[in-house]
Amino acid sequence: MKKLTLLLLFCSQFLFAQIEKRKILPTSVAVVQYAGSIGWLSAGYFRQSFNEKIELGLLYGNTPESKGGEIHALVFKIIYEPLQINLNEKFQIEPIQAGVFIVQNFSNNLHMKWPDKYDKGYYWWTNSMRFHVFLGAQAGYVLDNPVIRKISLYFEVNTNDLYLASYVSNNNANTLGIDEIFFFGTGLKIYFQNKN
Numbered sequence: 457m458k459k460l461t462l463l464l465l466f467c468s469q470f471l472f473a474q475i476e477k478r479k480i481l482p483t484s485v486a487v488v489q490y491a492g493s494i495g496w497l498s499a500g501y502f503r504q505s506f507n508e509k510i511e512l513g514l515l516y517g518n519t520p521e522s523k524g525g526e527i528h529a530l531v532f533k534i535i536y537e538p539l540q541i542n543l544n545e546k547f548q549i550e551p552i553q554a555g556v557f558i559v560q561n562f563s564n565n566l567h568m569k570w571p572d573k574y575d576k577g578y579y580w581w582t583n584s585m586r587f588h589v590f591l592g593a594q595a596g597y598v599l600d601n602p603v604i605r606k607i608s609l610y611f612e613v614n615t616n617d618l619y620l621a622s623y624v625s626n627n628n629a630n631t632l633g634i635d636e637i638f639f640f641g642t643g644l645k646i647y648f649q650n651k652n
Contacts (some may be wrong), residue, residue, distance in 0.1 A: 481505050481512060483605070484648045489515065492641015493588060493614050494531045494559055496523045502533075504647065511535040517559075526563055533557035537594070550594040553612065559586045590614035594645070606647040613638050 481503035489498045495517020502513030513533050519525035535555040542548050561584045592612025599606060619637035 481510070482650045483508075485511060485513070486646045486648070487513065487515065487643055489517075489641050489643030491639070492590075492612060492643070493586070493616065493639045494557070494641070495519045495527065495529045496525070498529065498531065500531065500533075502535075502645075508540060509537050511537070528562040530560045530562070531557055546598050548596045548598065548606070548608075550596075553590075553592040553594055553610065555590055557588045557590070557614075559588065559616075560584060561586075586616040586618060588614045588616045596645075596647075601649075603649060604646055605649045606645075608645045608647070609642070610645065611640070611642045613640050615639070 483504035483506075485502035485504055487498075487500045487502055489500075490496070492498075494515055496519040498515045498517030500513050500515030502511045504511045511534070513535075515529075515531040515533060517529035517531060519527040519529075533555060534557070535553055537550045537553050539552055540548055540550050590612045591614075592610055594608050594610035596606045596608035615637050623632055623634070623637050
């Protein structure tokens with residue numbers, strides 16, 4: 457699992473370098489998020505495609521000890537925005553955002569592999585990495601500014617591989633409510649002007 461994490465980090469760095477050269481994702485986006493399975497508070501950097509339908513990004517999340525941590529999270533996230541509605545020259549809505557993200561958590565109680573006291577294969581999942589799917593929506597305000605193009609607020613709901621597997625296996629749907637496997641997050645994005 458450690459090799460997978462290092463590979464993910466290397467690939468994302470390579471991807472961002474190639475994207476920058478080819479101008480496939482020309483727009484820089486700064487993100488701050490509250491909750492949403494990536495820490496109590498998180499911040500990150502995204503690149504948005506020229507047609508404004510795809511965003512790729514990396515985030516760092518933190519859950520302090522007072523909120524259930526100390527947990528640090530490294531996140532790779534892909535967002536797809538199929539529809540953008542311009543209400544007028546200033547207000548935009550993306551009523552549907554969908555995507556996936558991978559979270560690698562770090563803390564004293566989370567491990568890249570299970571301790572030796574567990575038989576190999578006893579657990580099929582790692583306790584430090586989760587694969588998530590999400591749905592959300594976003595509303596933005598376009599600025600007349602030489603540096604910042606748009607400021608947006610977003611909301612999303614997500615679940616992960618472990619929660620979904622727990623819900624559908626062994627008739628857990630009878631004891632585990634659908635509301636118990638979904639988590640919510642909200643955040644702010646700042647879209648910067650493209651530099652040609």
